Amino acid sequence: SYNVPWVFLVCMGLMAIQNLYLGSDRASVVFGPNILYRIYCVAFILGFYINMSKGSYGFLPILVLLFLLMAIVSTGSRGGSLAFLVCAGLVMFGQRSNVYGLALGVFFVGIGIVIYSYWGSISQVMWRLIYFDASNTSEAGRLFYYSHVFKFFEERSVVNLFFGLGSENSIFPFHPHSIVLESLVSNGIYFMTVVGLAVIRCLYIFLSSGPQRKIMLCFSPIIIGSLLSGSA
Numbered sequence: 447s448y449n450v451p452w453v454f455l456v457c458m459g460l461m462a463i464q465n466l467y468l469g470s471d472r473a474s475v476v477f478g479p480n481i482l483y484r485i486y487c488v489a490f491i492l493g494f495y496i497n498m499s500k501g502s503y504g505f506l507p508i509l510v511l512l513f514l515l516m517a518i519v520s521t522g523s524r525g526g527s528l529a530f531l532v533c534a535g536l537v538m539f540g541q542r543s544n545v546y547g548l549a550l551g552v553f554f555v556g557i558g559i560v561i562y563s564y565w566g567s568i569s570q571v572m573w574r575l576i577y578f579d580a581s582n583t584s585e586a587g588r589l590f591y592y593s594h595v596f597k598f599f600e601e602r603s604v605v606n607l608f609f610g611l612g613s614e615n616s617i618f619p620f621h622p623h624s625i626v627l628e629s630l631v632s633n634g635i636y637f638m639t640v641v642g643l644a645v646i647r648c649l650y651i652f653l654s655s656g657p658q659r660k661i662m663l664c665f666s667p668i669i670i671g672s673l674l675s676g677s678a
Contacts, residue, residue, distance in 0.1 A: 449500075452493035452510050455486060459513025462520035480675040483526030486517045487667030490533045494540065495660055507537045508553050525674035529667040536663065591622035598631045610634030621677035628678045 458475070475482060494507055514533060518526035534554075597617050601607050610633040611617065617631050630638050651658050672678075 449493050449496050451489040451496065455489045455493065455510060455517065456513045458486060459516045462513075462517040465520045466516070479521035479523050480525065480671065483518050483521045483523045483529055484667045484671040486514055486521075487526075487529040487533050488664055490514045491536060491664045491667070494533075494536055495664070498540070511537055511553070523675065525671050528674070529670050532663075532666050532670065591618065591624060591627055594618070595622075595627050595631060606634070608634050608636050610637065623675045623677075625672040625678050632678070 461475070477485065490510065493510065497507060511534060515530060518530050538551075594617060598611070599607070601611075611631055613632050614620075615631060618628065621628055622631075626638075629641060648662060652662050653659075
C-alpha cells in the first residue's frame with residue numbers, strides 16, 4: 447500500500463517547485479501559508495511513522511524531506527523553518543542507524559553549499575523564510591504583543607484577571623499570533639492554569655509512553671505554529 451501522507455507531500459512539493467519557478471510570493475492551497483506549513487509537517491511525520499512501521503529504514507525520508515523543504519519555502523512562513531527542523535530532527539534521531547543521521551548531515555551541507563553558491567537567485571524566493579529582524583513589521587508586531595501582555599496584569603478587576611477580557615479586547619483588538627498570549631488575556635488566569643496542568647500531563651505522557659509520544663510528535667508542528675502565527 448502507498449504511504450498516502452508522503453504521496454500527498456511529494457505532490458505538494460512538486461507544485462511548490464512550480465510556484466517558486468513562476469515567482470509566486472506565498473503559496474495558498476485551500477488554506478493560507480501559515481496553515482499550509484503545519485499541514486505539510488504533520489503529513490511528513492505521519493508518513494515517517496508509516497514508513498517505519500513497514501520496516502523501511504532507507505534514504506527515502508531524506509528525499510521526502512527535500513520535497514517538504516520546497517513546500518515550506520513556497521509558503522514563505524518563518525514558523526515553517528522551525529517546524530521543518532523538528533521533522534529533520536525526527537529523521538536524524540528517529541531511525542535505528544547512525545548512517546541516516548550522517549546522510550542527513552550531508553544533505554544539509556549540500557543545501558548550504560547550493561544556497562551559498564546560488565544565493566543571488568535563491569534569495570528571491572527564500573528571503574522571507576530566513577529573514578529574522580526585530581525591526582521589520584512582522585517581528586516588531588509580535589514583540590509588541592509580548593511586551594503589551596503585561597498590561598493585562600494591571601487589571602483592577604479580579605474577575606477580569608481570573609476569567610479574561612474576552613476576544614477582541616482593549617489589550618489585543620487583533621489576535622497576537624500566539625495561542626498563549628491570546629488565551630491568557632481572552633480567557634484569564636483560570637484557563638491558563640488548566641492549560642498549564644494539561645501541558646504538565648502531556649509532558650509526563652511524552653516522557654513515559656513511546657506510542658503516545660509518536661502521537662504528540664505528529665501534532666508538534668501545529669503546536670509550534672500556534673505559538674508563532676494565527677489565532678486561537
